[in-house]
Amino acid sequence: MVERSGGAVPESDARTPRERYRAQVRDEVKRHAWEQIATAGASALSLNAIAKRMGMSGPALYRYFANRDELITELVRDAYRSLADTFQARAQAGADLADLARALRGWALDDPQRYLLVYGTPVPGYQAPPDTAQIASEMMAILLDAAAAVEVSAADAVATPLGEHLADRRAWAGGHPAPVPALRRALAFWTRLHGVLSLELAGHFTGMGFDPARLYAAEVDTLTGR
Incomplete structure (x- = not known):
């Protein structure tokens, strides 16, 4: 790290x-x-x-x-690498999809500014370095492994327009052989959980009267079929 x-x-x-x-x-x-x-x-x-x-x-x-952009690039690389190493360590310890979700939340809450630098509002005039895509693909491979390990329910097995779309568009998955239900689950994990975290860390739940941790946990339960 x-x-x-x-x-x-x-x-x-x-x-x-x-x-x-x-x-x-x-x-x-x-x-x-x-x-x-x-x-x-x-x-x-x-x-x-x-x-x-x-x-x-x-x-x-x-x-x-x-210049400023070179400094930001170093910070962005460090942040991506830190999260990828966190995922890798959990995966090596046998983490399932729910464990990875908890790791993501823990990493985000540990340093909200680090999270928001890479997943928040883009810095005007700044372009992230191409090598961060490789680090992101490492994380996605770990998520796809965990998503593929989740038992496929009858509902998961039903063909959907999104599933049919993803079946022929797997570039984002880096050639991972995960079946379509796992592709859908991993993509939903990445988009929905980041959505909750981004809103929470940006303060958009303030004053709404509920615990964002419970919302996040409920999303995890839905994504893992619990």
């Missing part, structure tokens, strides 16, 4: 002192960036403001990140 903060350098680290120092500075920049995002949002991210907080000049900081 990629951590935001720098830790102790292991004895086996083969990097030069200069390389280790560069990594430490980049980690510190990212910590300040997350603080900025939590305060004012990703659109207001400013390398010059971070440089001032660190006691550096703007040009000096640009030796570590060429």
